[in-house]
Amino acid sequence: MALPAGTPTLEAARSKNLTRPDNVFCSEGLVEALVRCEVVPHLRPPKTDHFPVLSTFSLSVASAKSSKRRNFRAVDWLAFNKTLSEALVAAPLPVVILSVGDLDRALARLNRALDAAVRKDVPLTSLCPFSKRWWSKDLERLRRESKRLGREAHRLRGDPENEVHRRFKAARNRY
Incomplete structure (x- = not known):
């Protein structure tokens, strides 16, 4: 148990007796990181009988790297279509595809044209962990x-x- 033995965690409403119905349990790995576990009666909210238990752990949390994504909702689609058309005119696709190799080359050209248009006309946005990505x-x-x-x-x-x-x-x- 993380809370020292004999520490009261409740004051009875009528008799004002101090008792301990609350215990704090930790796993072995978490006990090693426990810095302090104590009852803080002076922080007890009004109209409650349980005392708050303050537990402090020494844990390191790696911060998540902010990642950038393409914001397809903010695209100027006319400019995107123009860029894509120009890229496809510069590297035309074959009219007839006769082999698997022809298909692979045509697909690679199409992907390069799409990637170029996306890089040029789709703005980057930073993702906030609290953002509602479904909101529009x-x-x-x-x-x-x-x-x-x-x-x-x-x-x-x-x-x-x-x-x-x-x-x-x-x-x-x-x-």
Whole structure:
């Protein structure tokens, strides 16, 4: 056990007796990293009977390297198509493919053209570990519209026949 024996962790509400129903267990590997484990009664929140247990560990955590990715949502698709067209005109693909080797060469040209267009016209973005990658500008717009109509519907809640209630319900369902 990580908490020293005999340390009270609870003060009974009526009798004010100090008892120890709470224990702190650690695995063998974690006990070696344990710096301190103690009860801190002065940090007890109001209306609670258990004392907080403060545990400190000496652990090293390797920070994740920030990686950059291509942001395909922010692409100027007209410029991308122009770059791709220019690259395909510069290295035309064969009209007829007669062998596996011809197919491999044509595929390599196509991949080079796509890679060049992606490198030129698709911006890089840094990934934040807290970002919601599924979130989009369309969802943001729908959220704003739903919130605005919700405020208006709440303001007109005394008039249930008002058109804003139907529009709010439809906007909320779309969002």
